[in-house]
Amino acid sequence: MSERTVVLSKAIEDEEHLAAIEPDLTDEPDRRRRWPRIVGGLLAVALFVTGGLLFAEGRQLRDTPATANxxxxxxxxxxxxxxxxxxxxxxxxxxxxxxxxxxxxxxxxxxxxxxxxxxxxxxxxxxxxxxxxxxxxxxxxxxxxxxxxxxxxxxxxxxxxxxxxxxxxxxxxxxxxxxxxxxxxxxxxxxxxxxxx
The missing domain is CATH 3.10.450.230 (VirB8 protein)
Known part of the structure; x- marks a missing residue:
């Protein structure tokens, strides 16, 4: 194998290695669309849990002996x-x-x-x-x-x-x-x- 072939083969390997490391820019618009869905889902879960806790606290306040009198x-x-x-x-x-x-x-x-x-x-x-x-x-x-x-x-x-x-x-x-x-x-x-x- 000639020296030129070795250099060319090395350059191809380096390029493939860089391509593997660099992110695929074609996926970026999909990632941007996923974030609002994820954040929205997390907010919905947080609101549901908070609502449940507030309901339970309110029920305890209503069910005191004083309110039964x-x-x-x-x-x-x-x-x-x-x-x-x-x-x-x-x-x-x-x-x-x-x-x-x-x-x-x-x-x-x-x-x-x-x-x-x-x-x-x-x-x-x-x-x-x-x-x-x-x-x-x-x-x-x-x-x-x-x-x-x-x-x-x-x-x-x-x-x-x-x-x-x-x-x-x-x-x-x-x-x-x-x-x-x-x-x-x-x-x-x-x-x-x-x-x-």
Missing amino acids: LALTDTEATTRVTGDVSNALGRIFSYGPDATALAKESAQQVLAGKALQQYAALFGQVEKQAADQKLTLTTHVVRAGVTWLTGTSARLLVFLDQVYERRGRPATTASAQLDVTAELRDGRWRIVEISSI
């Missing part, structure tokens, strides 16, 4: 339960020496469960005292506040003024505080538990 958000329902319970307490804790039957009958209509059992146990003694001492008790709800309310149950803090009158003696006034639990049954709020505070 209708006493904070439903004025109409709060007013209704306050009125029903206040009227009920006034009826069952007001009686005269000859009119205990009316209070007893009211208790059957507005009390249920444990509250009705407690009332029945105590009212037997009250009936006897009212007749023996000619006692009249008048109860007024001074203030009632709903501390917890759902669609079917409520808890209230109730402040009462009670006036005791015995024949031949001056009237005396006493105050009481009650923790009351009520349930909505057949469209009416009924007191199911009463405890003094």
